[in-house]
Amino acid sequence: MRKPTVHLEKLKESKWHEYLVRFVFGGLVAAAAGWAAEKFGPVVGGLFLAFPSIFPASITLVQQHEQRKDQGKSGAEKGKDKAGDDTVGAIFGCVGLAAFGGVVWAFGRQGNPIACLAGATAAWMAVSGLTWLLQQRFFPIREEERGLEEGRTIEKRNVPAKAS
Amino acid sequence: MSDYLVRFLIGGAVVSLFAIGGSIFKPKSFAGLFAAAPSVALVGFALAFAKKDRAYASIEGRSMILGAIAFIIFSGCVWFLVKKMRWHSLPAALTSLLVWFAIAIGLQRALLGGSG
Numbered sequence: 001m002r003k004p005t006v007h008l009e010k011l012k013e014s015k016w017h018e019y020l021v022r023f024v025f026g027g028l029v030a031a032a033a034g035w036a037a038e039k040f041g042p043v044v045g046g047l048f049l050a051f052p053s054i055f056p057a058s059i060t061l062v063q064q065h066e067q068r069k070d071q072g073k074s075g076a077e078k079g080k081d082k083a084g085d086d087t088v089g090a091i092f093g094c095v096g097l098a099a100f101g102g103v104v105w106a107f108g109r110q111g112n113p114i115a116c117l118a119g120a121t122a123a124w125m126a127v128s129g130l131t132w133l134l135q136q137r138f139f140p141i142r143e144e145e146r147g148l149e150e151g152r153t154i155e156k157r158n159v160p161a162k163a164s
Numbered sequence: 165m166s167d168y169l170v171r172f173l174i175g176g177a178v179v180s181l182f183a184i185g186g187s188i189f190k191p192k193s194f195a196g197l198f199a200a201a202p203s204v205a206l207v208g209f210a211l212a213f214a215k216k217d218r219a220y221a222s223i224e225g226r227s228m229i230l231g232a233i234a235f236i237i238f239s240g241c242v243w244f245l246v247k248k249m250r251w252h253s254l255p256a257a258l259t260s261l262l263v264w265f266a267i268a269i270g271l272q273r274a275l276l277g278g279s280g
Contacts, residue, residue: 023176030175046227056257084247089196101228108222113213
């Protein structure tokens with residue numbers, strides 16, 4: 001099971017316009033969600049609070065960054081594989097999103113709103129993290145095998161040749 | 165208009181923060197959690213609590229669960245198109261958005277009735 005690790009150097013892979021695209025798209029979705037709530041009421045407006053706002057830009061950038069490292073056909077295929085792995089994580093994040101909505105639905109009418117949102121955010125983190133851990137433990141996907149294969153390949157290259 | 169501008173600016177900033185958070189993690193399946201971060205929801209609920217009332221926010225929370233279910237199916241469609249059909253990520257995601265709309269609105273109509 002691979003543990004999550006932080007790689008700050010990854011921030012350099014994104015160009016400034018990619019951050020701008022995320023900002024603009026995210027802002028437009030937030031504004032659109034507000035418009036939908038004003039126009040159609042909270043029952044419809046609430047749907048858009050779980051709209052895939054980050055997702056299309058994120059997986060596109062994941063694929064592009066991988067393709068930048070390898071301009072050939074294998075880079076394109078690796079990019080699609082990485083984008084697919086990113087999508088699996090999004091599924092677990094969505095389970096956490098449902099938990100977030102559930103907390104606000106259950107506790108939004110009483111108590112402190114800030115505490116309600118903090119609890120909802122904690123629920124998102126806990127539920128999405130737990131589902132990811134369960135998948136890692138019981139249904140690991142090929143990205144882990146791919147990582148181990150890459151590690152074994154690197155180990156083989158580093159083993160010195162035996163003297164004849 | 166100023167309300168929408170506030171939503172745009174704060175929403176864009178929060179979305180960007182979560183997106184940056186997701187980009188620095190490995191493995192990719194863990195980073196993908198942030199692609200479904202409650203970034204728009206945090207802004208939406210904060211404004212709902214501030215400008216409307218708690219019952220309004222609670223109703224939005226209930227609908228958000230249905231939106232999240234649609235998001236799960238959307239993600240499954242994207243995974244299928246990218247991993248199995250070998251589509252490029254962007255057209256796969258944009259095509260699958262139609263699925264999100266259909267599932268979200270369908271669930272809302274079926275389970276919660278008309279707009280309210």
